[in-house]
Amino acid sequence: MAVYTQVADDELEAFLCAYDIGTLASYKGIAEGVENSNYFLQTDQDSFILTLYEKRVDLADLPFFLALMDHLAAVGIACPTPIHGKDGEALRTLAGRPAAIISFLQGISPRRVDVRHCAPLGEALADMHLATDDFTMTRTNTLSLPDWRLLFDHCSPRAHEVENGLANEIERELEFLEENWLGEEALPRGVIHADLFPDNVFFLGDDISGLIDFYFACSDFLAYDLAICINAWCFEKDGSFNVTKARHMLNSYRKVRPFSQEELEAIPILLRGSALRFLLTRMHDWLHHPQGALVIPHDPLEYYRKLRFHQGTKRPGELGLV
């Protein structure tokens, strides 16, 4: 949780002159959020989120992310909408950083996932996938198989600091995935969220009120997005896999967007890949986060345990998914 870039009141007031959203009444740094600095903003007209993009976000990717949110919001997906300035631009500079104002969404991220969250999530994910069908921009997934190898090479000399023998285990998994990962055309592709963890999904009561944080969105297998969600939502705190949650998610997903037999068969390997992706990025952050950093890194071993679980699965039926 962090606000990395401090914004002075006078520079924020000057910044707001580029927009037609009223005069500043309040702003507060938001503690949640790891990648970027976010402020909750109130004007005399409405509430907004101000995001300052920090170093981990590539400036060249921002037009893709903002256009994607524009596109999704325009077709009725509940997600933040970039606010365009009087000049039409949504992206500008504040306090030396790229910055955008987006609409504020009500809703609450579940801190504890319940089975009742999983069907709405599957449906919302499928809605989003259908809605990106006619979105023409693309963005390469910069955290896919070749990048896992690079991340691993960077981390492996210190992997034992996370757990003894971890480097060997990951090496074996990487070799397996390099041999068995799916070819580009093997499954339907599209724009995926790629980071739809519970803290990026807002609920009001039992309904989803919005999906947020599209800053990992990219072009990839649609089924890979579902695998990321299954890993993020369907394991209990004690490491056990909750079949009921996964079934709810899958079944509600395919009520909206048909899920082919090929996609279903691919779920076990997609789950392994997704588990390795988050194990590697968490391990990287764990080993490289600066002393005194404002963010407590996520536990990489959570995803190591998920990976180990999936290594024992060959067919979706073994996960209760049919």
Place this chain on the structure above:
Amino acid sequence: MAVYTQVADDELEAFLCAYDIGTLASYKGIAEGVENSNYFLQTDQDSFILTLYEKRVDLADLPFFLALMDHLAAVGIACPTPIHGKDGEALRTLAGRPAAIISFLQGISPRRVDVRHCAPLGEALADMHLATDDFTMTRTNTLSLPDWRLLFDHCSPRAHEVENGLANEIERELEFLEENWLGEEALPRGVIHADLFPDNVFFLGDDISGLIDFYFACSDFLAYDLAICINAWCFEKDGSFNVTKARHMLNSYRKVRPFSQEELEAIPILLRGSALRFLLTRMHDWLHHPQGALVIPHDPLEYYRKLRFHQGTKRPGELGLV
């Protein structure tokens, strides 16, 4: 900046059942704030601040702080109002910590103090002092002269880590203050805010929209509160003292509450005491903040430089205050 205690959505929803303020629509941790954890809360009725009191706040003091805010709000001082539950209580427990919901105030804390802020501040401070005149509760200042000695004893073995020779300088200053500090009845007393830094004052345009964070409030010399403000608001970033700001603050203060000659004469020593108080608490936090803490401690040397400045002053006229 930090949220120390995480609150799960289901426990917050259960907590809100004790109140008559609507159903939860959104909550976000606020990055600003050092002592306690604060959340910005929206229900379908209104916006609020949820505060979880962390270890540095003495539970026994909370009824004083909350009653003070109740009292001030009731007589028209713009400050947060504690929200009382259906049972009449404002203080209860959440996530294992004492917790209260207070009203949300609009306004913006000046990141850069301008001379135009200082007259409204003096007036608001005097308003607050007059308003506490008929407040019957008292609270001993636990950061006054005897406590400075205790803090110093705790820090002096490591004071050289902050600056070479600092322990000797503070020892001399403490001896001076122990000899020259004012007797209990020397000046008018009352309830003071005791921490009215710019981040605790909200402005809308040129007007103050609220004073916040009463968690250091205590019974002490009213003029000591003004001295704390002069130190916090009237020095420039380069360490120079801005007489114009201090004059604006004092003159607008005494338009509301008469300031006696004794109080004026005492300003130089009150400024020294106030500078030492913040030097010592900042030094304590600087030396003792845990590795990986979420809060970047304030620079103690800022207040050492202010103390050095005041050591050269005997009479208020030398500061341009007459």
